[in-house]
Amino acid sequence: MSSSRRRLAGFVGGLLVGWVSLLPDHAFAAEVEALSNSEQIALLERWKNRHGNDAGTAPPSAAVDAKIDGPGDYTFSLELGGLTRMYRVHVPAKYSPSKPAPMLLSFHGGGGNMDYQADDKFYGLISKSDQVGYIAVFPNGYSPFKSGKLATWNAGNCCAGARDKNIDDVGFVRELIKRLKSQLNIDPDRIYANGMSNGALFSYRLACEMADTIKAIASVAGSDGTKACTPSRPVSILEIHAKDDEMMLFNGGAGRDSKMLADFVSVPETIARWVRRNSCSPVPRRVLETPGAYCDAYTQCRGNVEVKLCVTESGGHSWPGGVKVRTGAPGSTAISATDLMWDFFDRR
Numbered sequence: 001m002s003s004s005r006r007r008l009a010g011f012v013g014g015l016l017v018g019w020v021s022l023l024p025d026h027a028f029a030a031e032v033e034a035l036s037n038s039e040q041i042a043l044l045e046r047w048k049n050r051h052g053n054d055a056g057t058a059p060p061s062a063a064v065d066a067k068i069d070g071p072g073d074y075t076f077s078l079e080l081g082g083l084t085r086m087y088r089v090h091v092p093a094k095y096s097p098s099k100p101a102p103m104l105l106s107f108h109g110g111g112g113n114m115d116y117q118a119d120d121k122f123y124g125l126i127s128k129s130d131q132v133g134y135i136a137v138f139p140n141g142y143s144p145f146k147s148g149k150l151a152t153w154n155a156g157n158c159c160a161g162a163r164d165k166n167i168d169d170v171g172f173v174r175e176l177i178k179r180l181k182s183q184l185n186i187d188p189d190r191i192y193a194n195g196m197s198n199g200a201l202f203s204y205r206l207a208c209e210m211a212d213t214i215k216a217i218a219s220v221a222g223s224d225g226t227k228a229c230t231p232s233r234p235v236s237i238l239e240i241h242a243k244d245d246e247m248m249l250f251n252g253g254a255g256r257d258s259k260m261l262a263d264f265v266s267v268p269e270t271i272a273r274w275v276r277r278n279s280c281s282p283v284p285r286r287v288l289e290t291p292g293a294y295c296d297a298y299t300q301c302r303g304n305v306e307v308k309l310c311v312t313e314s315g316g317h318s319w320p321g322g323v324k325v326r327t328g329a330p331g332s333t334a335i336s337a338t339d340l341m342w343d344f345f346d347r348r
Helices: 003-021 027-033 037-056 114-118 125-132 160-164 169-183 198-209 267-277 337-346
Strands: 072-080 083-091 101-107 135-139 186-196 216-220 236-242 285-290 293-298 307-312
Touching: 072 169, 083 114, 083 169, 101 114, 101 125, 101 169, 101 198, 101 337, 114 125, 114 135, 125 135, 125 337, 135 169, 169 186, 169 198, 186 198, 186 337, 198 216, 216 337, 236 267, 236 337, 267 307, 307 337
Parallel strands: 101 135, 101 186, 186 216, 216 236, 236 307
Antiparallel strands: 072 083, 083 135, 285 293, 293 307
């Protein structure tokens, strides 16, 4: 076996393991990790034969700088740093070109892609957009495939290819917002970000580096893994996390099933960092208590922002009120992350 093929097999094996390590069903991860080099080569060949078109071809609906004529669903791409980056846009029926609309950037989990995040059966973000009228944008992370599959975000201490190659994902988001402002009437004071898992981690990086643009973020099953953080202005922060998260442990570190080479920051430390950065009162106020969940808010912050933590007792590494991508099992039903998120944003 050539060294190049061995490295490629290791890459594919590691990529697949890393992918499923951030999704709720991890049996496949253990199977891939246990494969020998020759077996990983065979897996690579089967992957190429089965998914060659998916892995090598961008979605046929992708377009560059196409005009958005009105409500509907659109897929676009842009060139940045020698890479083709893709994103999906949902414009709700309530949108009017004559009125500035709020915009939500929603970031998928590690190993996923924009299609997962935009799939209403998992997170309900499209339905919420139609209900309340925000423009929903689903960017695609860095992927070794033209299809954009198996994508990750460079969030600082995570994840995989995007982190290891130091992909300029913040630059991508800046360019993306610039393009969207030319395509739609967006309220510049109501641009928000949320994400799941690796996408949640990346949302914290945006709060650190794009505070001039991002008004507030909501992190689901994430934490602040940034290497440095000096936001130019206060940013409102919402963290939603399960006490029994088996991948990003509530009290810090990676769970035993996680294959990501990252020592995840604890949820309490994440909240403490943002309470300090925003100069909030260090004493929280219980604002929600329901069977299986509670929310604490830190107020009296600079710039009238807020830091809020919502905790579920169960649900694991998932989106409360949603459905796990790989297993189809529900997350915690004690709260709805989507509803809490928009209530939080809409008060900013």
